[in-house]
Amino acid sequence: MTEKKPDFATLAVxxxxxxDxxxxxxxxPIYQTTSYVFDDADHAAQLFNLQTxxxxxxxxxxxxxxxxxxxxxxxxxxxxxxxxxxxxxAQLIAFHALMEEGDEFIASTRLYGGSITQFGQTFAKMGWKVIWADPDDPENFRRAMTDRVKAVFIEGLANPGGVVTDIEAIADIAHEHHVPLIVDNTLATPYLCNPLQWGADIVIHSATKFIGGHGNSMGGIIIDGGRFDWSADDRYPTLSAPNPSYHGLRFHETFGDxxxxxxxxxLGLRDLGPALSPFNAFLILTGSETLPLRMEKHCANALKVAEFLRQDERVAWVSYAGLTDSPYYGLAQKYLPRGAGSIFTFGLKGGYEAGTELVARVNLFSHLANIGDVRSLIIHPASTTHRQLSEEQQIAAGAGPDVIRLSIGIEGADDLIADLDQAMG
Amino acid sequence: MNHDSYSDSYIAGILRDCRTIAMVGASANWNRPSFFAMKYLQGKGYRVIPVNPGQAGNEILGETVYAGLKDIPVPVDMVDCFRKAEAIPAICADAIDIGARVLWMQLGVRNMDAARQAEAAGLKVVMDRCPKIEYGRLSGELGWIGVNRGILSAKKRPLL
Known part of the structure; x- marks a missing residue:
């Protein structure tokens, strides 16, 4: 009785x-409303109790x-x-459901700089302790395990670029210790990689990036894989224990997968409050309909630009997992067979100075702190997105002083190459 | 019969055909899942008859509670089991005896032996699902809370 699974492009639409x-x-439609009328007092009570x-x-x-x-x-x-x-x-809300004060989680060192700061500093104020692990050796996650670890967090295709994490190997280690694996899939998008298929339990996106795709709306999303057994023991009380704010309702028992x-x-959206605006939801939803088309073009353009840079004598190095000489090429073939994304880094032989000059000289590339836009973007991470990190953390995250990050858009690849060519002087 | 994956038409057919549901393990506690599943199904037009030996003779949501399926004085279309897997064979035997057409086991409950026995007697079987959630899924309501319903449709009218 199983029917053929529809194509990704059909699902996206x-x-x-x-x-309606x-x-x-x-x-x-855009339901631009704060609130909704109840049928009667009993209906209202049932809604507030999550019973209907x-x-x-x-x-x-x-x-x-x-x-x-x-x-x-x-x-x-x-x-x-x-x-x-x-x-x-989305990250705050997801961890809020998993962590109690004094709990720990293991996170990859290869993350978006903002996540490193959020985990290391702001989460610490809530009593959630991060333990860092270099994902190039998945065994580092096993070594970092403690009795208080409640989750493992990685980026599959990591920001600022070129690094692919071995999702399946890390999922296995997490599950050996009965903790869920959370994967930030922002850079890969569900079109290039489905982390749940490789053993992840929860997926997080900044929908601001490729899913919305047009650089016009902030948004995030948490995806529940539905497979983790939150009630196997008492380590996830938010999910398995009676909740006093819902008169003893147990979330896992009541809502299952x-x-x-x-x-x-x-609990998270109710009490911490970061709801998405319906208008932003509408714009991101519209963007999602063309996700497969855009990702094909993003990836094809990125490969062309990366190949151009690799061959150029002014360029010291290129870190793009779609290049055959990338140390992550094998992992990219496994996890990202349709393309290695469109965000990657490179360095010029002229180092920091030449890099900042390049950023100043480009004409089509926009110098700004975002990724995953239809427009091509350029930034110097060490002075911006990864600015809050120490130099040691910057290098560990792939955002050292000479690093330039590109987010390749869906323009004509030749025009992008010509722009970089002239800007490198 | 594949009990790992049910087609939408199979579940929708059951929820369309059945009007009277005996709910074994119905709770009188307003904040237990069986109580509010019963209330939800009543709101969708089903008659739900609670079965619970500890509450026999009392009323839950306006319906008399019976000690067992065989005590119910009216025909029953579906038996919905809010009981653990070990309790299912006895419920299954009674469901067959009273002429129920569907044996439904709640979320987290599977008993393959009982399923085979019920199917051999001509009953349809659903395991590890909740009729409230399935009704919500097929009617579109479950999408209101961002749940993947597994339904693609360019039709105005939902399946239920």
Missing amino acids: HAGSSP PVTGARVT FGNIYTRLTNPTTAVLEERIATLEGGRAGVACASGHA FGFAMACRA
Whole structure:
């Protein structure tokens, strides 16, 4: 009775968004409302107790946002999605459901600089301790395990670029210790990689990047893979124990394989508050419909630009996992067979000085702190995105002083190459 | 019968055909899943008859509670089991005896022997699912909380 799984491109257009049953509106409407009327007091009470399905307040659910949540959950092969105001908010909400004060988690050293700061400094203020592990050797995660570790966090294709993490090997180590693996899949997108298929339990996205794709809306999303047994022991009380704020409801027992997503929503979004704006949800949803088309072009352009740079005598090195001489080429073939993404780094022989001159001279590349836009972007991470890190942390994260990061857009590749060529002087 | 994956039409057919559901293990506690699943299904037009020996003779949500399936004085279409897997064979035998057409085991509950026995007697079987969640999934309501319903449709009308 199993039917053929629809193609990714079909899911990207249709998942979550049937026509409006009342008006027939084909495109998902923007439900720009804060709140929703109740049928009566009993209906309201049932909604507040999570005993029936329905909307109360846009901080918790919104019909436009819900379509985006279901869309991305489907594209990732997950059970449910929870959208947040940003990728950082998504990380906060996900960890809030897993961690108690004094708990620990292991995170890869190869992360977006903002995540390194969020984990190392802001999470520490909540009593959540991060233990860093270099993902180039997955055994580092085994060595870092403690009894208080509640999660493992990695980026599959890591920012600022060129590094691919061995998701399956790290998932196995996490599961040996009965902790979930969380993968930030922002740079790969579900089109290039589905971490759940390789053993991840939770996927996080900054939807601000490729999923929205047009650089116009902040957004984040958490995907619940639906497979982790939160009730196997008492280490995840937020999910398995009676919740006093819902009169003793147990999230995992009540909602089964989307219990984690419901806890993120009904506790994290409710109490910490970073809901996604319905208008942003609409823009990101529209972007998601063309995700496969854009990713094909992003990846093809990135490979052309990376090959140009590798052959250029002004360039010292290029770190792009799609190049055959990359140390991550093998992992890229395994996890990213459709392309190694469009974000990567390189350095000029002229070092820091030549790099900053290049950033000043480019014309089509926009100098800004974002990635995953249809427009090509350029930045010097050490002075910007990874600015809060020590030089040692910057180098460990692949963002040393001479590093230039590119986010290749969907323009004509030849025009991008010509722009870099003239800017390198 | 593959009990790892049910087609939407199989589940929708069951939820469309059945009108009277005996809920074994129904709780009188307003904050237990069986209580609010019962309430939800009542709201969708089903008659739900609670079965719970400890509550026999009392009422839950306006319906008399019976000690066992065989005590129910009206025909039952579906038996929904809020009980652990070990309790299912006895419930299955009673479900066959009273002429139920569907044996449904709740989220987390699977018993292959009982499933085979029920199927041999002509009953349809669903395991490890919740009829409330399935109703919500096929009617579209589950999408309101961002759950992947596994449904693609360009039709206005939902499956339920």
